[in-house]
Amino acid sequence: KKPGYSRKVKWKKTRKPVYQPIVLFSCFYRREEESTGSCGVPANLVNEEPRTGLRSLKRSKSGKSLTQSLWLNNNVLNDLRDFNQVASQLLEHPENLAWIDLSFNDLTSIDPVLTTFFNLSVLYLHGNSIQHLGEVNKLAVLPRLRSLTLHGNPIEEEKGYRQYVLCTLSRITTFDFSGVTKADRTTAEVWKRMNIKPKKARIKQNTL
Structure with a gap:
């Protein structure tokens, strides 16, 4: 190329990210108002007006929200009783x-x-009090789960935390806001072979 001339760079056109309208109930509870009993998803949540997200929330003729996102972050929930009921009403x-x-x-x-939400692809659980790494096994039945967060839970301190999650949930592509690479997969498989013994098939004995 001639001196003084810069090479032209062709920029690829990319689609702008599409943001789903969100039903947002973060900070619904204040911690100073937390009772000593269990605190689940309140059934009267349907009477509250959700906070607005990046896009305006559309509603059906029945008044229910037309969205695929539900945010209940920054509350004091310690169980998910009535979650199905509230989701159906919202x-x-x-x-x-x-x-x-x-x-x-x-x-x-x-x-x-x-x-039970088989279309779930993004699940944020960071900043909770999940104590047993085996809890992750429950999520293996979700066929479309691609993004998961668990950092800020006690299980993060367990040895092999990241490797265990990646070998248990082989479909996820983002974990704790970090992309899952081929090297991550390889490391997880090696860790699995060294730390998790395959279950032996039980041989049924015929009894007379």
């Missing part, structure tokens, strides 16, 4: 939920109710 199509944010609550386990 959303026109709760079975299409693709993004659930339960970060910064007081959950000590992964409630099985989350495994």
Whole structure:
């Protein structure tokens, strides 16, 4: 090329990210108002007006929200009782939920109710109190789960935390806001072979 001339760079046209309208109930509870008993998803949440997200929230003729995202982060929830009921009352199509944010609550386990949303692709559980790494096994039944967060839970301190999650949930592409690479997969598989013994098939004995 001639001196003084810079090479032309062709920029590829990329689509702008599409943001789903969000039903947002973060900071619904204040910690100073927390009672000594259990604190679940309140049934009267349907009477509250959600905070606005990046896009205006559309509603159906019945008044329910037309969205695939439900955020209940920054509350004091320690169980998910009535979650299905509330989701059905808030959303026109709760079975299409693709993004659930339960970060910064007081959950000590992964409630099985989350495994009933088979279209779930993004699940935020960081900043909770989940104590047993085996809780992650429950999420293996979600075929579309691609993004998961668990950092800020006690399980993060367990040895092999990241490797265990990646070998248990082989479909996820983002974990704790970090992309999952081929090297991560390889490391997880090596860790699995060294630390997790395969279950032996039980041989049924015929009894007379």
